[in-house]
Amino acid sequence: MALPIAGLIIGLLIGISFPITVPVEYAKFMSVALLASLDSVFGGLRAGIEEKFDNTIFITGFFTNALLAAGLVYIGDRLGIDLYYVAMLAFGLRVFQNLAIIRRYFLKK
Amino acid sequence: MKGDDILLPIKQGQLAIALVCVVLGIMLAVQFRTTQDIKSSIPYQRVEDLSQRLSQTEKERDALVNQIQELKRTSGVEAASKEFERIKMGAGVVAVEGPGIIVTIDDSKRPSKPGENPNLYLIHDDDILKVINELWAAGAEAISINEQRLIASSEIRCAGPTLSVNNARYSPPYEVRVIGEPTTLENALKMRGGVIETLQFWGIQVTIKTQEVVNVPAFKGTFRFEFAKPSQEGGR
Numbered sequence: 001m002a003l004p005i006a007g008l009i010i011g012l013l014i015g016i017s018f019p020i021t022v023p024v025e026y027a028k029f030m031s032v033a034l035l036a037s038l039d040s041v042f043g044g045l046r047a048g049i050e051e052k053f054d055n056t057i058f059i060t061g062f063f064t065n066a067l068l069a070a071g072l073v074y075i076g077d078r079l080g081i082d083l084y085y086v087a088m089l090a091f092g093l094r095v096f097q098n099l100a101i102i103r104r105y106f107l108k109k
Numbered sequence: 110m111k112g113d114d115i116l117l118p119i120k121q122g123q124l125a126i127a128l129v130c131v132v133l134g135i136m137l138a139v140q141f142r143t144t145q146d147i148k149s150s151i152p153y154q155r156v157e158d159l160s161q162r163l164s165q166t167e168k169e170r171d172a173l174v175n176q177i178q179e180l181k182r183t184s185g186v187e188a189a190s191k192e193f194e195r196i197k198m199g200a201g202v203v204a205v206e207g208p209g210i211i212v213t214i215d216d217s218k219r220p221s222k223p224g225e226n227p228n229l230y231l232i233h234d235d236d237i238l239k240v241i242n243e244l245w246a247a248g249a250e251a252i253s254i255n256e257q258r259l260i261a262s263s264e265i266r267c268a269g270p271t272l273s274v275n276n277a278r279y280s281p282p283y284e285v286r287v288i289g290e291p292t293t294l295e296n297a298l299k300m301r302g303g304v305i306e307t308l309q310f311w312g313i314q315v316t317i318k319t320q321e322v323v324n325v326p327a328f329k330g331t332f333r334f335e336f337a338k339p340s341q342e343g344g345r
Contacts, residue, residue, distance in 0.1 A: 003123045003124065003126070003127040004123065004126045004127045004130045005130075006127065007126070007127030007128060007129075007130035007131045007134070008130040008131070008133060008134045009134065010131050010134065011130060011131035011132060011133060011134020011135045011136075011137070011138070012134040012135075012137060012138050013134075014131070014134065014135050014138075015134055015135040015136070015137065015138020015139050015141075015142075016138045020135075020139050020142075021139065021142055021143055021146060022139060022140070022143045024143070024146065024147055027140075027143045027144070027147060030136070030139070030140055030143065031140060033136065034133075034136050034137065034140050037129070037132065037133050037136060038133065040129065041126065041129055041130060041133055044122060044125070044126045044129065045126060047122070048122045048123070048126065053122035053125075055122060055125050058122060058125055058126070058129070059125060059128075059129070062129050062132075
């Protein structure tokens with residue numbers, strides 16, 4: 001558990017020290033991508049606990065999920081369908097589900 | 110490996126998860142900053158709302174101005190007529206028409222040479238002032254700049270890249286409508302060594318059009334006298 005947390009802290013430090021900002025009109029896509037990656041990380045943690053972890057699936061899932069989510073929201077924006085909320089709901093549900101499973105493993109131990 | 114992780118027994122993929130966590134951390138930090146930026150700036154919707162309210166208020170104002178003019182027209186005693194009309198024309202609160210010229214002034218299309226001040230090729234407030242001054246001297250009876258009637262208290266002033274007339278801002282081209290003897294006005298401007306010759310030296314485009322009927326709009330603002338009041342002696 002120490003390594004992922006260290007990675008997260010390093011990432012946060014890099015993000016804070018580099019003055020990167022996303023234009024306001026793209027902030028929506030960024031938030032969806034963020035939630036998708038959050039989902040991937042929790043999914044990865046869960047798989048790691050369950051000993052079903054597959055490196056390729058995890059890495060590709062992380063990037064494709066984030067990009068696909070942002071892309072879908074963009075297309076929805078163009079078509080006038082608010083896919084933003086759909087993506088938020090789907091990823092949010094999965095994040096909570098994964099968290100619950102991780103918690104159960106933690107308690108069982 | 111099994112016993113040394115106290116928190117969670119993650120058996121596989123620690124490195125991959127850590128790597129992805131780096132990316133996630135960067136995204137989190139960026140998103141934090143972006144959200145803060147959005148909160149600190151005026152929300153877009155608010156801007157839209159304000160501009161809509163502004164246009165509505167402007168419409169209301171125009172309607173009220175029309176009402177004022179309507180009331181003025183109907184309430185005036187029939188006999189007040191001629192002198193009153195003349196004074197109103199002098200003050201510029203009525204639209205007038207008559208023979209005159211329309212002068213259009215636009216920025217220079219000529220590119221400024223390197224090392225030269227590009228300001229020389231732009232129209233400035235004092236250029237317009239010179240033109241207006243020449244026109245008054247040539248006996249102009251009414252002048253407007255881009256729909257703004259020039260009255261006694263009108264200012265012609267530089268406002269950044271625009272020109273402020275009666276506190277309304279305009280960018281080039283400027284259209285100056287003048288009522289008066291057309292040939293006199295035209296000759297006053299085209300005089301050798303006169304205003305237009307100087308302006309054209311810098312490539313500023315000035316065109317003069319003589320017209321039988323030139324419409325000069327009325328002054329749309331209000332008169333405000335905060336400090337001045339009619340003095341007792343002296344009469345009128």
